Amino acid sequence: MKLLEEYIRQKGVVKEGNVLKVDSFLNHQMDVQLFAEMGREWKRLFADVPINKILTIEASGIGIACVAAQAFQVPVVFAKKAQSINIDGEVYAAKVQSFTHKRVYDVIVSRKFLSPEDHILVIDDFLANGCAVNGLLDIIEESGATLEGVGIAVEKGFQEGGKLLRERGVRLESLAIVDAMDAKTGALTFRR
């Protein structure tokens, strides 16, 4: 998606350790007009599948998912990162390893909000090793719902998450795929 690539080139910052900071428009400060364009693009890409619900994971996936959901006119469910007394006992759960926070955590979704009748689009801001998305896919499988596809804003093409999902036959639509980046020069290479 040209517009997202332009945002990343103009406002993204490449840091040592394969870190791409997009916190000025994607995952700390959030440009909701960009999100609306991204939502319309996913709607175009997934126009042929009967999506009735979007699943994402807290925290930075939620804003993108909610704005995108307006293009699909469906509700969003977000997986929560820790047990809360406000969650009923009956939950689907999966373990996710976070490289950002260097720990493993549980993600949970109430059983009330996923069922075999659901056709799910997973949305998240980043795809690197794919741990968060794989946790969501485990939860969808446990619920008996149908996974229709995965929509990612920024995929790090030089990490293996996207490759492994495509090999499994998951329909993955990443709006920008960064195949290489250089912290010294700030140079970015997008997949064509």
Add this chain to the structure above:
Amino acid sequence: MKLLEEYIRQKGVVKEGNVLKVDSFLNHQMDVQLFAEMGREWKRLFADVPINKILTIEASGIGIACVAAQAFQVPVVFAKKAQSINIDGEVYAAKVQSFTHKRVYDVIVSRKFLSPEDHILVIDDFLANGCAVNGLLDIIEESGATLEGVGIAVEKGFQEGGKLLRERGVRLESLAIVDAMDAKTGALTFRR
């Protein structure tokens, strides 16, 4: 706001311990069409003030804030609940006590995204004791930005957060104020 009150009456569940569960449409599964109506209502209520940014707190405020921000055509910044290696060193920070999770945590906002030129609307899903909102107000004050108002989806009118904010002169617009609720009968009383 009549529509939100109807949602709460029809889909909310009153539980022992003054818990009002609205997780089927507000803070776990999220009804983005409702959020869009809420955004338009806040835009109407705050039409006279020059809001250029919305500030919220992860996780359940983010979806409401991002959809509401489309009515204002402004970006959203969300306060993060823990230090992350993806946040630059320079942050505003405040302490927030969570009654839901029964602990105190730090919330942080990068200094890049709040400055004395900003006119801020704070958005959150719930207001009870006001701890989360007060943390955000501390951060706004530290940044030198102007607080234009606070928009809350559901205020628990029988807890003191709203009262204390109004006494401080904060312009607070809660779209539904629950003044009483009964876990035995499920009865809810909204402020008129």
